[in-house]
Structure formats: structure tokens, C-alpha cells
Amino acid sequence: MAQTTYGAEGTGGPVIEAKGLGVKFAVNRRRKRSLREMFIHGTKRDPNAEGDEFWPLRDVSFEVARGDCVGIVGKNGTGKSTLLKLIAGVLMPDEGEVHVHGRVAPLLELRAGFNDNLTGRENVYLVGSLHGMSEKEIDERFEEIIDFAEIKSKFVDSPVRHYSSGMKVRLGFALISQLEHPIMLVDEVLAVGDKAFKRKCYEAIDRMLANQRTMVLVSHSENDLRRFCNRGLYIKGGGLALDTDIEAALDAYNEDTKAEIAERKKREAEKKKREADQKREDGEGPNGGRAA
Amino acid sequence: MASRTLAVWEHRKVVGLLVRRDLKVKYQQSVLGYAWTMLEPLAMTLVYFFVFGIILEANRGMPEDATEFGGFLLFLVAGILPWTTFGQILGEAPRTMITHSKLITTMKVPREIFPLATVGTKLVEYLLTWPVLLVFVFALGGRPTVEGLLLWLPLAVVLTFMFGLGVTLFLSSVNVLLRDVERLTRILTRLLFYGSAILFPAVMVLDSEDLPGWAATIFQLNPLMGIFQMHRTVWFAGFEELTPTTLALTSSVVGSVLMLVIGYWTFRRLETSVLKEL
DSSP states (O other): OOEEEEEOOOSSSOSEEEEEEEEEEEOSOSSOOOHHHHHHHTTTSOSSOGGGEEEEEEEEEEEEOTTOEEEEEOOTTSSHHHHHHHHHTSSOOSEEEEEEESOEEEESOTTTTOOTTSBHHHHHHHHHHHTTOOHHHHHHHHHHHHHHHTOOGGGTTSBGGGSOHHHHHHHHHHHHTTOOOSEEEEESGGGOSOHHHHHHHHHHHHHHHHTTOEEEEEOSOHHHHHHHOSEEEEEETTEEEEEEOHHHHHHHHHHHHHHHHHHHHHHHHHHHHHHHHHHHHHHTSTTOSSOO | OHHHHHHHHHTHHHHHHHHHHHHHHHHHSSTTHHHHHHHHHHHHHHHHIIIIIIISOGGGGSOGGGGGGTHHHHHHHHHHHHHHHHHHHHHHGGGHHHHTHHHHTTOOSOTTHHHHHHHHHHHHHHHHTHHHHHHHHHHHTOOOOHHIIIIIHHHHHHHHHHHHHHHHHHHHHHHHHOTTHHHHHHHHHHHHHHHTTSSSOTHHHHTOTTSOHHHHHHHHHOHHHHHHHHHHHTTSTTOGGGSOOHHHHHHHHHHHHHHHHHHHHHHHHHHHHHHHHO
């Protein structure tokens, strides 16, 4: 049965195991299922025709060993973020299973959990505790977090709704990068902040990786992927196309992208040609284009 | 099921954090925070006291001896204060999962903790209505009794919040998939307010000669009717007219347990779809 389990941190074996993972969404729902149908038939007898089902991800199996940094590459909408969410346990698979050994630090949405009406300080304590940090740990690291986020001390005690979006994201990254969970899931968050802050983020991630922590990274930036990852998963059309080192995955992705661009150009050229033909035909008509 | 309950228990600290956050946000918004939250039910109580007590004479349903123990006004206050909390639960329940969608889609926690936190916040707010209630009790000469405080009070509070948690689990998950539920709930809350006999002694309905027997039975089958009667019996213990009938008592206990079971079952059953829609 489809399931997600979280075990204790083991010493040997893979840290993340995915077996035949699949998740299903209903599309083109002309109507929502009525309450009666939902309760009586449950998920088994969906009245929506089968054609309306969409599997953003299906039959994906892989293992991630301790200390690995895995980059996930692929086009937009091929299920990269969905895969990350399945590993994070915030989405439940309809097929297959995921086993994650150890706690997960999700860098999925950095501002998540910040309450606009609370101050920066209160938010750090709230979100830090939500992610499992003890009050003492936060006390010890509070200065470091604020320093890293480059929040001026006069803003620490003003409500987060007065922060700029950059400040919020910086504070989020500074906080979550303090988590000592053995597994990190990163979704495009490295694109935050200005150049100087980005460099600090890179250094922070380097430090974490040096610490034998496992990371799964979704990104469109080849530089980021090459810099951190030793493995690459290439997701194509909702399935796992390649599971190799990051170079090979990126090469395959670029290859497919080139082929796609070439295909599109070819189609455009054909279309233009057809239009030109059409015009010529119209022009050769008995009355010749526009009537006089 | 058991492992899931354990997981929720392990996250009790998170529930506490969410409750504290909600209270903090609510009461720091305005200087008079607490006073405002009490002012509304009190103003409504005054209005109802004039309309129902003096003009419509709903107090004729009260036993005559009860007048010296607080009478109709204490009867109203003791019903309206817990109902205000319960009504707020009904109002916030449908949006519980939606307002927390950011947290739910980024944090791996048992999802039950969000409805739990909503109901937990309301429990604290209910406890905060007690000082006001006690002022009325002392001013009007209310009579605390052993039976009221040790039997009816715990029963009333436990059942109210058990029912409230069940409703919240049910509505919070269903509303993600069918957003009309929120509007429907608002109408139902209104109906339940009158259906649960908050403004008049239930005995007036039961003794009414125009009411057919089956309607009286249905009236007593509403678990909320019995539950809110208990909230008043705390101060009027011993008056048979103000004590829930056996049928009302049974339906409130069975109804609350059933609501919790149905709510939890629905919540778990819809969890996968809810996560996709958030």
C-alpha cells in the first residue's frame, strides 16, 4: 500500500528509499464529486472518467545514501517539486512508498510559518520550535541567526509585516540552516537575496554537506547543481529517466532541451511556409486579393 | 490509529505553540483585547434579556424558586458565554486547514494538530470567560452546588469540546474539497443557536401543547441541546425543569462521542486529497 514512513536515523543503509512512487491528481473536473459519492465510494470508484486522471509522477524508485547530495533536474511541471514534497512527507503517495530515516529540514518555502503580526524575535522562536529546536538551542543561536540574516537590531522586535520580502527570506534561511536535521530538502531557495547573501548561503550549505548530511536539491541553475551535487536524477514526463552523476543528468536534460527547441523551430518554419503558401494562393485568386 | 495518537501526543508542544501564537496575535491587536471579546456576548445578553425575558416573557419557563438563585439573567449568561465559544469554533473550523496551508505543505507533522490547536485556543478563551461568569454568579446570588460543580460542569465542558473537536476535524477537511461548506456552516450555526434552546428553558418546548411528540423527540436528539442545558444546570442543580432529560443526556453523550469518531474518520479518509488541494 502507498505509505510514507519515518524511521529513526540508522547507521547503515540508504537514508531515503523510494519504491514505485506515484501520485495522482484529478484534472478537468467538470464538477466536484458530491459528498455522497465521496463517502460511499471513497477513492476507489471515482466517477471521473479515467482520462481525467493525471499522474505528475509515477513509478519512481531510487535510493539516497548518507552524505549524498542529489540534484533533481527536469522541465517545469514534470513533478520535481512533487517528488520533494513526497520525501518531505507533506504529500501522501497514491502508489508505492517512501522511507526516510532521520529528520528532515525542509527548505521548501522559507517564509512558511512566519506570522506577520508577530515580531522577528517571536517568529524565530515559533518557527524554530515548530521545527523541533528547543528553547535553549534557539537562545544560544539567536544572535547568529540575526547576524546571518543581516537584520538590524532595531527591527528584531518589530512585526514581520514591516519587513521587506528580502528580510523575511533571509531570516527564514538563517533559521532553517541552523537545524541539525540529517536530511535537507531544498527547492529553488538558493535564488534568494543579493549576491553577497547568496555567497553566504552557498558557504552555509557547503558547511552542512561537509558534515555528512544528506541533501536533495531541486534547481534550474546548472551552476548550483554542479557545485553541490554528486548525483543527478533526471525527471522526464513524470518518470525517472536517469539516475546517474550530475553531469550525465544535466547533459541528458540539455540534449532533450536542444532537441525540443529544434523541433519547435522546425514547426514554426513549417507554419510560416504554410502561411506564405496560403497568401500566395489567395493572391492568385480570380479577383486578386482585396476587391477594388 | 494507536501510533497516530502517539504521534499527535509527541507533537503536543507544537499544539501549545500554535495556541499561544493565536492568543498572542488576537490579544495584542488591540489594547482592550480581552474587554472587547467579552463585550459582545454581554451586549447580546442584555438585548436578549429585554427581548426574550421582558417582552416575550420567556422567563415563565423558569421554575419560580430559581429567581433567588440568579433567575433568568444568570440562565442567559451561563448559556450565552459557552455558546459564544462554541459558535467561534464553528466559525473557524472550516478554515482551519486553509489558514495553515503554508505550514501544512512545508512541515511534516501529524495534520490533526491543526484542528486540535484551533479547539485548544477556544478552550483557553472559554476559560477566560469564567471571571465574567463568576461576577454574574456572585452579583445575582447564584448557588454553587456539589452536584453542579462536580457532575454537570465537567460533563458539560468535556462534551462541548469533544463535540467541537469532532466538528472541527470534519469541517476543516471537507471544506478544503467543497468550499461551500463554510457558508452552509454559518446558516447551520444560526439554526443550532435556536435549536439548542440557549435563550429559553428547553422545558418550554417540551411542554408546549402545540408541539407533536415526535418533534419533541427530535428536539432532544440534538446533542447540543443537552450539552448547553448542562452548562446551566451547573448553577440550577436540583431544579428538574432545568436538568436534561434522560433522552437529552443520552443523546449528548452518544452524539459527542459519535461526532468525534465521525470527524476523525472523515479527516483521515480525506487527508490524501486535502493535502493535494492545499
